[in-house]
Amino acid sequence: MVMQLLSHSKKNAKGKTxxxxxxxxxxxxxxxxxxxxxxxxxxxxxxxxxxxRNILKATQSEDTFTATFEDxxxxxxxxxxxxxxxxxLWDQEWKGLSSIFPxxxxxxxxxxxxxxxxxxAKLLTFYxxxxxxxxxxxxEWFETTTCNLLLDLWRQYTVxxxxxxxxxxH
Numbered sequence: 001m002v003m004q005l006l007s008h009s010k011k012n013a014k015g016k017t018x019x020x021x022x023x024x025x026x027x028x029x030x031x032x033x034x035x036x037x038x039x040x041x042x043x044x045x046x047x048x049x050x051x052x053r054n055i056l057k058a059t060q061s062e063d064t065f066t067a068t069f070e071d072x073x074x075x076x077x078x079x080x081x082x083x084x085x086x087x088x089l090w091d092q093e094w095k096g097l098s099s100i101f102p103x104x105x106x107x108x109x110x111x112x113x114x115x116x117x118x119x120x121a122k123l124l125t126f127y128x129x130x131x132x133x134x135x136x137x138x139x140e141w142f143e144t145t146t147c148n149l150l151l152d153l154w155r156q157y158t159v160x161x162x163x164x165x166x167x168x169x170h
Contacts, residue, residue: 002025003024005021006035008020018043020040021042022038079144079145080146082130087122090122090126101117101121102117123147126145127142
């Protein structure tokens with residue numbers, strides 16, 4: 001059902017104009033366009049009238065949906081900005097830190113792990129900076145962050161390995 005906000009003006013005996021509003025729906029009768037008043041709203045401020053026009057316009061669009069505040073709450077919150085900042089510092093300001101550790105290519109013949117030592121050092125440094133705790137709790141902490149996206153670990157350790165690292169317990 002298409003609805004519109006209609007404004008009605010009346011002048012009193014002294015010449016003052018009063019405007020009141022109603023919500024109406026259009027219909028055709030005898031090949032004429034007519035309007036049926038559904039709700040009388042009375043006097044509105046220009047801001048209130050515009051808000052009602054916006055609401056009516058939104059309800060007539062199939063792309064519009066409504067949500068409550070409870071609908072917008074997330075169950076999982078992932079740390080992002082502080083991780084991104086430390087990642088920037090590590091990669092741009094402290095460039096020499098990763099070079100302390102052997103590259104994956106240097107240890108590929110003897111290495112039995114999927115994550116390089118430099119990446120482990122980076123993650124543990126981030127963990128100690130942001131949420132100090134035990135080494136064992138670092139794994140749980142890692143799962144509450146966006147480290148895997150920012151450090152590009154997902155692409156690095158799943159391409160061609162059929163998700164081996166992520167599917168096994170380490």
